[in-house]
Amino acid sequence: DTAVSQTPKYLVTQMGNDKSIKCEQNLGHDTMYxxxxxxxxxxxxxxxxxxxxxxxxxxxxxxxxxxSPDKAHLNLHINSLELGDSAVYFCASSPPGQINYGYTFGSxxxxxxx
Amino acid sequence: xxxxxxxxxxxxxxxxxxxxxxxxFSDSVNNLQWFHQNPWGQLxxxxxxxxxxxxxxxxxxxxxxxxxxxxxxxxSSQTTDSGVYFCAVPTSGTxxxxxxxxxxxxxxx
Numbered sequence: 001d002t003a004v005s006q007t008p009k010y011l012v013t014q015m016g017n018d019k020s021i022k023c024e025q026n027l028g029h030d031t032m033y034x035x036x037x038x039x040x041x042x043x044x045x046x047x048x049x050x051x052x053x054x055x056x057x058x059x060x061x062x063x064x065x066x067x068s069p070d071k072a073h074l075n076l077h078i079n080s081l082e083l084g085d086s087a088v089y090f091c092a093s094s095p096p097g098q099i100n101y102g103y104t105f106g107s108x109x110x111x112x113x114x
Numbered sequence: 115x116x117x118x119x120x121x122x123x124x125x126x127x128x129x130x131x132x133x134x135x136x137x138x139f140s141d142s143v144n145n146l147q148w149f150h151q152n153p154w155g156q157l158x159x160x161x162x163x164x165x166x167x168x169x170x171x172x173x174x175x176x177x178x179x180x181x182x183x184x185x186x187x188x189x190s191s192q193t194t195d196s197g198v199y200f201c202a203v204p205t206s207g208t209x210x211x212x213x214x215x216x217x218x219x220x221x222x223x
Contacts, residue, residue: 031209041151041198043213056210090157094209102147102162103202103211108155 003027006091006106013081014114021076021109023091029104030096031055032074034066037088037108049074081113116141116205118214126220127191135186135217137201144204146177147211148186151198160186160199191221 004025013019025032033056034046048056049068063079074091091106117140127133137146148160161168161175163184168175172191177184188195198218202211 033209035213041216041218043200043202045210045212048209050209056208088155092157102145102159103149104159105149105157108157110155 004091004093004104004106006089006109008109009107010110010112012112012114015081015083017081018077018079019081019111020078021089021091021111023074023076023106025072025091025093025104025106027093027095027104029093030071031094032068032071033092033094033103034074034076035090035092035105037090039087043090047074047076078111081111083113086111086113116143116203116212118201118203118212120199120201120214120217122217123215124218124220126222129191129193129221129223131191131221132187132189133191133219135188135199135219137184137186137214139182139184139201139203141206142182143179143206146179146184147202148175148184149200149202150195151200151216152194153197157200188219191219193221193223195219196221 031050033048047066052068065077068074088108090108092103119138121136145164150158163175163177172189174187198216202213
């Protein structure tokens with residue numbers, strides 16, 4: 001069973017479109033995250049939710065909006081996509097208090113905006 | 115904010131060689147993680163090591179929090195060790211992990 005699953009794995013779309021990426025974890029973790037990895041492999045946090053509550057909201061365009069319907073799911077919606085949004089987006093989760101095990105990442109969603 | 119630097123940025127090894135990757139951070143931390151991103155892009159958690167030494171097979175990690183660095187040792191490297199190795203530390207008092215710039219490792223057969 002996949003611990004942190006993201007869909008879709010690949011997403012190719014035109015500028016100006018709106019798209020969503022879904023993430024689900026079956027680890028019973030309380031905290032979930034979205035990270036963006038650029039073409040130089042640099043990983044930067046975007047958002048984090050703890051038990052459906054937004055706890056980290058980095059300086060990202062407001063075209064990006066996370067939603068957490070329950071603690072096992074964290075989705076990312078992107079409006080009016082731009083060329084610069086092309087990247088790999090990773091979802092991750094961690095157990096309460098970050099003790100012992102740290103992050104578990106999903107397999108990533110490669111977004112290409114054309 | 116906290117700065118995280120990794121060295122070397124790139125490393126090429128012959129299969130069977132040993133290597134040490136370093137992670138320096140600019141502020142006190144109470145947690146640290148090492149990750150391996152394989153050539154297919156998957157990020158795998160290798161170690162959660164706020165202090166001390168841990169070993170897992172051919173890999174081991176040591177964190178000296180008081181001196182603000184961590185080391186990842188790879189012994190008897192294999193081609194499957196190729197990829198990018200990241201360390202990550204949290205901003206004080208938060209869940210927000212800052213990632214280093216990574217070490218790109220290529221192991222040649």
